[in-house]
Amino acid sequence: MSSLLRHASAYAIGTALVTLASLVSFPILTRLLSVADYGLMNTVALALMPLVAVGKLGMQRATVRFYQEGGEVAERLPSTQILGMAVVGALTMLAWMLAVPLLPERSLGTPGLRYLLLLTACLVLVRVLDSAFTNLFYAENRSKFLSVYGVVKRYLALALTIATLLVFARNAEGVFAATIAAEVVSLVWIGWVVIEDNPIRPALFSRDLFMRMVAYGVPMVGVELAGSLLAFGDRYVIEQLLGVESVGVYSASYNLCQYIKDSTMVALSLAVTPMYMRVWEQEGRAATEQFLGRFARSYLAFSFLVAALVTVNAADLVTILASERYVEGTIIVPWVIGGMALDSYVAVAAAGLFLKKRTGAIFIYVAVAAAVNIALNYLLVPRFGISGAAIATLLSYAVLLAIALFVGRSELSIPFPTKTLIVAGIAFGASCWVSALVATGSPWLDIVLHSVIVAALYGGITLTFDARLRDSVRELARMVHDRLRSRPRSA
Numbered sequence: 001m002s003s004l005l006r007h008a009s010a011y012a013i014g015t016a017l018v019t020l021a022s023l024v025s026f027p028i029l030t031r032l033l034s035v036a037d038y039g040l041m042n043t044v045a046l047a048l049m050p051l052v053a054v055g056k057l058g059m060q061r062a063t064v065r066f067y068q069e070g071g072e073v074a075e076r077l078p079s080t081q082i083l084g085m086a087v088v089g090a091l092t093m094l095a096w097m098l099a100v101p102l103l104p105e106r107s108l109g110t111p112g113l114r115y116l117l118l119l120t121a122c123l124v125l126v127r128v129l130d131s132a133f134t135n136l137f138y139a140e141n142r143s144k145f146l147s148v149y150g151v152v153k154r155y156l157a158l159a160l161t162i163a164t165l166l167v168f169a170r171n172a173e174g175v176f177a178a179t180i181a182a183e184v185v186s187l188v189w190i191g192w193v194v195i196e197d198n199p200i201r202p203a204l205f206s207r208d209l210f211m212r213m214v215a216y217g218v219p220m221v222g223v224e225l226a227g228s229l230l231a232f233g234d235r236y237v238i239e240q241l242l243g244v245e246s247v248g249v250y251s252a253s254y255n256l257c258q259y260i261k262d263s264t265m266v267a268l269s270l271a272v273t274p275m276y277m278r279v280w281e282q283e284g285r286a287a288t289e290q291f292l293g294r295f296a297r298s299y300l301a302f303s304f305l306v307a308a309l310v311t312v313n314a315a316d317l318v319t320i321l322a323s324e325r326y327v328e329g330t331i332i333v334p335w336v337i338g339g340m341a342l343d344s345y346v347a348v349a350a351a352g353l354f355l356k357k358r359t360g361a362i363f364i365y366v367a368v369a370a371a372v373n374i375a376l377n378y379l380l381v382p383r384f385g386i387s388g389a390a391i392a393t394l395l396s397y398a399v400l401l402a403i404a405l406f407v408g409r410s411e412l413s414i415p416f417p418t419k420t421l422i423v424a425g426i427a428f429g430a431s432c433w434v435s436a437l438v439a440t441g442s443p444w445l446d447i448v449l450h451s452v453i454v455a456a457l458y459g460g461i462t463l464t465f466d467a468r469l470r471d472s473v474r475e476l477a478r479m480v481h482d483r484l485r486s487r488p489r490s491a
Contacts, residue, residue, distance in 0.1 A: 014147025019263035030322035039248035041172040053224035055092035055128040058217025060135040067139035079204035089128030157182035222363040230370040234389040237377040252326040265344035297417040303341040304424040312435040312450040316443035332390030339397035349404040352411025369400035427461035
């Protein structure tokens with residue numbers, strides 16, 4: 001657990017700094033761009049996601065899994081993975097560039113979209129290679145370097161975006177031009193570091209290993225595509241039924257939830273995944289179940305605490321960061337962040353499926369949840385507007401978690417902390433309700449007061465009524481205390 005704390009701290013610091021950059025860019029983009037341009041920017045970004053997923057061929061997931069085998073596999077893996085992903089990524093990019101001019105005008109809907117899709121096509125290959133490099137370091141548990149790389153890359157993009165919007169072009173084209181420049185420069189840097197540590201030679205390319213990784217990874221392409229549809233399909237439906245401006249309003253609040261999830265829930269998930277894989281390889285099933293069982297309860301309670309803090313402060317944060325033009329979209333926050341809290345636990349529920357390489361089963365449950373999400377969006381958005389999309393998000397993530405728990409228990413026996421979920425749910429509702437009664441008229445002061453109220457009430461309720469969670473928190477506090485005491489004091 002001390003190793004988990006160390007890696008989680010590195011990822012948390014890195015993701016927190018990246019989130020800070022996102023929060024800085026958030027008001028710049030929402031204030032300098034029109035609502036329609038902000039919606040267009042999100043539409044293009046969403047179009048790139050499935051293309052990058054196809055270009056990666058799921059091999060980035062296979063990297064983390066196969067690296068743990070060690071020996072000749074670990075020696076040949078860097079060349080096999082990077083050369084293989086480079087070829088597939090390049091072919092995907094070229095196919096997209098040939099397809100975009102053939103898309104019918106009615107399928108695009110928004111003027112200028114075709115040009116932006118062609119402009120950003122190069123990002124498919126750039127992001128595929130970036131994934132190849134970063135996942136190799138992720139498999140090696142190089143959390144510090146990955147955190148530094150992520151921070152530098154994000155702040156470079158931020159600086160170039162601000163400069164472009166202020167000096168050259170205040171539109172979505174300017175944003176993507178700056179993004180391309182920043183990501184290419186960052187790719188050259190991390191590629192140089194990777195090649196220094198792991199010389200990439202065609203002679204080390206293993207056709208057998210490549211096919212094994214593809215066999216493991218191809219179902220993960222389906223998982224990633226279905227995951228993109230699950231997470232972002234609502235934006236496609238909103239754009240079709242309500243228009244690009246509604247996408248902008250919805251995306252502002254959704255993106256805020258995503259930024260905070262990435263810097264909190266995802267940071268812990270990133271830290272624990274290679275660790276439980278290593279425990280599995282070295283110590284076996286029983287040790288892995290024990291490790292994940294200790295982690296699960298605290299993780300679920302922490303996720304709902306984050307959800308409560310985001311919910312009570314959403315309107316004030318959007319007012320400060322984005323302007324009042326987007327405040328109407330904060331009605332979606334409780335549903336969206338609640339769904340994200342459930343989704344974050346899937347990493348634990350499906351751990352056994354990843355370990356046993358049952359990627360087909362993972363694809364099935366993600367695809368089912370994605371189909372539910374799209375169906376619910378078409379059912380609810382015409383009736384409830386953007387709130388309908390948010391409700392669909394929560395329900396589809398609940399379906400995802402339920403299926404993952406049902407299928408995953410056949411591989412690893414990790415008891416679901418039902419009591420923690422119930423207590424955390426009650427604490428979430430109670431703390432949000434009480435904090436809503438407090439309003440000073442100052443967004444900054446309200447954020448402070450609401451956060452204090454939520455932290456006190458949520459912590460009090462969960463720790464009072466969930467003894468096992470209380471024991472887990474005591475253990476974590478002891479580990480932090482011991483680690484701080486063990487550091488040498490400066491003279």
